[in-house]
Amino acid sequence: MEKRYDVVIIGAGFAGLAAGLSLKKNGFKTVILEARNRVGGRTETKWLEDGTQIDLGGQWLGPTQDRMYELAAQYDVPTFPSQLFGKGQYHYLDDVHDQEPEEMLELFEVIDELADQVNLDYPHKSPNIANQDRMTLASWLNLQTKDEEVAGFVGRMLAGGLLASDAGEVSLFQMLYYIKAGNGVQSLLGAKGGAQQDRIVGGPQAIAEKMADDYGSVFFEQIVKGVSKNEEGYLVETRVGELYLTTQVLIAVPPTVVNSKITFTPELPVWKKKTLQSILPGSASKYHAVYEQPFWRESGLSGQRNMSEGLIIESLDNSLVDQKKGILTFFVYGIDSIQLSKLSEEEQKARLIEELVKLYGEQARNPEHFITQDWNEEPFTNGCFSGHFTPGGFIKYGEFLQSNVEGIHFAGTETATIWNGYFEGAVRSGEREAQKIMMKKEVKLV
Numbered sequence: 001m002e003k004r005y006d007v008v009i010i011g012a013g014f015a016g017l018a019a020g021l022s023l024k025k026n027g028f029k030t031v032i033l034e035a036r037n038r039v040g041g042r043t044e045t046k047w048l049e050d051g052t053q054i055d056l057g058g059q060w061l062g063p064t065q066d067r068m069y070e071l072a073a074q075y076d077v078p079t080f081p082s083q084l085f086g087k088g089q090y091h092y093l094d095d096v097h098d099q100e101p102e103e104m105l106e107l108f109e110v111i112d113e114l115a116d117q118v119n120l121d122y123p124h125k126s127p128n129i130a131n132q133d134r135m136t137l138a139s140w141l142n143l144q145t146k147d148e149e150v151a152g153f154v155g156r157m158l159a160g161g162l163l164a165s166d167a168g169e170v171s172l173f174q175m176l177y178y179i180k181a182g183n184g185v186q187s188l189l190g191a192k193g194g195a196q197q198d199r200i201v202g203g204p205q206a207i208a209e210k211m212a213d214d215y216g217s218v219f220f221e222q223i224v225k226g227v228s229k230n231e232e233g234y235l236v237e238t239r240v241g242e243l244y245l246t247t248q249v250l251i252a253v254p255p256t257v258v259n260s261k262i263t264f265t266p267e268l269p270v271w272k273k274k275t276l277q278s279i280l281p282g283s284a285s286k287y288h289a290v291y292e293q294p295f296w297r298e299s300g301l302s303g304q305r306n307m308s309e310g311l312i313i314e315s316l317d318n319s320l321v322d323q324k325k326g327i328l329t330f331f332v333y334g335i336d337s338i339q340l341s342k343l344s345e346e347e348q349k350a351r352l353i354e355e356l357v358k359l360y361g362e363q364a365r366n367p368e369h370f371i372t373q374d375w376n377e378e379p380f381t382n383g384c385f386s387g388h389f390t391p392g393g394f395i396k397y398g399e400f401l402q403s404n405v406e407g408i409h410f411a412g413t414e415t416a417t418i419w420n421g422y423f424e425g426a427v428r429s430g431e432r433e434a435q436k437i438m439m440k441k442e443v444k445l446v
């Protein structure tokens with residue numbers, strides 16, 4: 001016998017939880033079906049034996065991510081500033097520099113100017129979308145500068161650092177859309193005053209857990225496999241054979257996971273199906289090397305480094321406030337992340353430690369802990385940080401990003417127009433779809 005709800009929400013990441021809380025507050029009977037045995041989706045906190053917090057997935061908040069700061073305050077989850085001591089370093093032209101190449105900063109300015117023209121609500125109406133969405137970021141960069149190294153470096157910082165992809169696989173327009181949604185290049189790349197400004201005590205998962213406690217009815221290990229329409233509404237079926245009847249389904253699952261895990265009967269209309277199929281996730285692995293102390297600070301360095309070459313594109317000091325341990329966190333993106341995932345964890349570690357030693361010296365050779373998190377391997381995430389349109393996808397399907405199919409609603413950070421790809425975007429997308437449901441008549445089933 002099926003259980004009956006006004007709204008069935010699929011996915012207990014920030015989008016699903018925010019939607020659930022909004023609807024509950026407004027008197028709807030809802031349930032969240034979550035595939036994993038935890039909430040938080042693309043964020044997860046791991047605790048080492050000595051209590052060291054390791055954020056395996058998303059971890060930072062920054063200015064204008066207002067809903068996330070409000071949630072942190074509402075649930076008494078403190079934030080703390082990212083630990084910034086000393087100078088950052090940039091590796092290019094076979095040397096180490098205290099600053100980015102001048103030409104990189106100039107290109108960032110040009111990119112910001114172009115991003116300003118993007119219409120976030122109606123992307124297909126943006127003035128230059130026809131050219132910008134057919135051209136990859138890499139090909140545009142190569143037209144802007146004769147310096148191949150600068151072009152490659154900018155591509156790594158933007159397509160890699162922001163979309164966990166390669167500059168040759170994302171369109172210039174996709175990059176501009178993301179940059180506009182996150183208030184510009186410096187806002188996205190920056191620590192103080194930027195998206196990496198603050199961290200969360202207990203990690204973002206601490207907020208997600210409090211949201212779930214407040215909400216109440218998250219059902220775990222409920223992998224949704226089908227949504228079918230019947231005369232009363234929609235029947236949502238999980239792999240363990242549970243059935244949920246509702247008039248509104250709110251899907252808060254990454255697009256690529258919707259495609260691979262959920263069957264719709266009848267099928268979604270072509271325009272929605274193709275929209276979802278045109279959004280692919282980036283590929284990222286996140287690594288932590290934990291040392292007895294942050295030894296790099298002794299020489300006045302912040303630990304933050306950006307590299308124009310090598311597997312590691314960026315690394316930074318991710319140490320906690322009240323702990324002596326020094327934590328270096330670094331990422332491998334795009335094709336390198338896929339190639340690396342073919343190696344065993346031990347082989348990956350050996351390759352990466354060699355790179356760390358080149359960057360930070362011999363003291364980096366023997367971390368107390370080395371933690372690997374490969375988000376490509378997570379079946380309910382399928383890559384990260386978020387999904388982006390393949391080149392040309394925005395032209396054809398950008399207008400359908402937030403479109404729903406009758407009682408089937410689509411949320412998730414990929415659908416956000418503000419802080420697309422971030423927790424903030426996820427929360428806003430969940431609240432947006434909850435609002436749309438509340439405006440409808442005849443939602444109530446129970």
Ligand SMILES: Cc1cc2nc3c(=O)[nH]c(=O)nc-3n(C[C@H](O)[C@H](O)[C@H](O)COP(=O)(O)OP(=O)(O)OC[C@H]3O[C@@H](n4cnc5c(N)ncnc54)[C@H](O)[C@@H]3O)c2cc1C
Pocket residue numbers: 010011012013014015016033034035036039040041042043056057058059060061222223224225252253254257261262284286375380381384385386411412413414421422423424426
């Ligand atoms: C390594 C990494 C670093 C990041 N850094 C940051 C950062 O510093 N700051 C920031 O703001 N953002 C960051 N992000 C992005 C941020 O984590 C995401 O934007 C956000 O978590 C997305 O939330 P969501 O609710 O849209 O999706 P998700 O978090 O992916 O939630 C979807 C949920 O749906 C569930 N699900 C999937 N399939 C099914 C199914 N068939 N049935 C039932 N449930 C299902 C999943 O298990 C998951 O819980 C990072 C992400 C990663 C991976």
